[in-house]
Amino acid sequence: MSFTNEQLERYSRHIILKEIGAKGQKKLLNARVLVIGAGGLGAPAAMYLAAAGVGTIGIADADEVDLSNLQRQIIHATKDLGKPKVQSAKETMNELNPDVTVNTYHTFVTSENIREIIRDYDFIIDGTDNFPAKFLINDACVMEKKPFSHAGIIRFKGQLMTYVPGEGPCYRCVFRDPPPKDAVPTCKQAGVVGAMGGVIGSLQAMEAIKFIVGKGQLLTGYLLTYDALTMEFRKIKLPHNTENCPVCGTHPTITQLIDYEQAECDGAL
Numbered sequence: 001m002s003f004t005n006e007q008l009e010r011y012s013r014h015i016i017l018k019e020i021g022a023k024g025q026k027k028l029l030n031a032r033v034l035v036i037g038a039g040g041l042g043a044p045a046a047m048y049l050a051a052a053g054v055g056t057i058g059i060a061d062a063d064e065v066d067l068s069n070l071q072r073q074i075i076h077a078t079k080d081l082g083k084p085k086v087q088s089a090k091e092t093m094n095e096l097n098p099d100v101t102v103n104t105y106h107t108f109v110t111s112e113n114i115r116e117i118i119r120d121y122d123f124i125i126d127g128t129d130n131f132p133a134k135f136l137i138n139d140a141c142v143m144e145k146k147p148f149s150h151a152g153i154i155r156f157k158g159q160l161m162t163y164v165p166g167e168g169p170c171y172r173c174v175f176r177d178p179p180p181k182d183a184v185p186t187c188k189q190a191g192v193v194g195a196m197g198g199v200i201g202s203l204q205a206m207e208a209i210k211f212i213v214g215k216g217q218l219l220t221g222y223l224l225t226y227d228a229l230t231m232e233f234r235k236i237k238l239p240h241n242t243e244n245c246p247v248c249g250t251h252p253t254i255t256q257l258i259d260y261e262q263a264e265c266d267g268a269l
Helices: 007-009 021-030 043-054 067-071 085-096 116-117 133-144 193-215
Strands: 032-036 056-060 101-105 123-126 146-155 158-165 224-228 232-237
Touching: 021 193, 032 043, 032 067, 043 056, 043 193, 056 085, 085 101, 116 133, 123 133, 123 193, 133 146, 133 158, 146 193, 158 193, 193 224
Parallel strands: 032 056, 032 123, 056 101, 123 146
Antiparallel strands: 146 158, 158 224, 224 232
16 A cells, blocks of 8 residues: 555654554554443543554444543543444544544443454454453453453553463453452542543553554563552563463363443443
């Protein structure tokens, strides 16, 4: 493919980077990334992926824009109140970059539909807000051999990790099962500073971009934590041995997807 003059200008700051260049930008334009959740994490991740010129971006979310969302979900605006989040996100992304094709899925991801949805994408971003969805996304990505970025935020803290098939532990290797209901406070109960979504969601977009262009070190085998109050990042090495994992291990015991009880938890860690 050849760049148009407009594309050469739009992506000029990428093209002059030796780690990306024209070849890497073409990879981005040909790539397909799915963002599950158009909320605090998914909003900045989707916007930076669109700005970067990722050619096809999927957005999956069942909710409508609510006034309380606007403190952190920067892909939506006051004029979008009551609108499906996927529609609002698509409009914002296409205004930012008309190069990008945005596929919308105005639905909850479930054991019935998730494998079909993720199958056509190169990289998955978990921007969901509850533990049942996070375990479902992990298990589906393992079964479909799809790389993905997990993240969560609450109060002034956030975390993320990246799974690449065959290269490190999955989310279930680290967090074996969802916590009991009500064991972890939701962000509706505990609060979250809006900029946390920007910090962690942007890092998720960065992981997707690095994976697509094939440069840099991914957070494979590591959990990155961030405390905004102390301004400290910690990169924690995760156990390398995954053979006993019930989903990605040598002898998996979870061979079918599980719909755990849905729980409201905006940006759950």
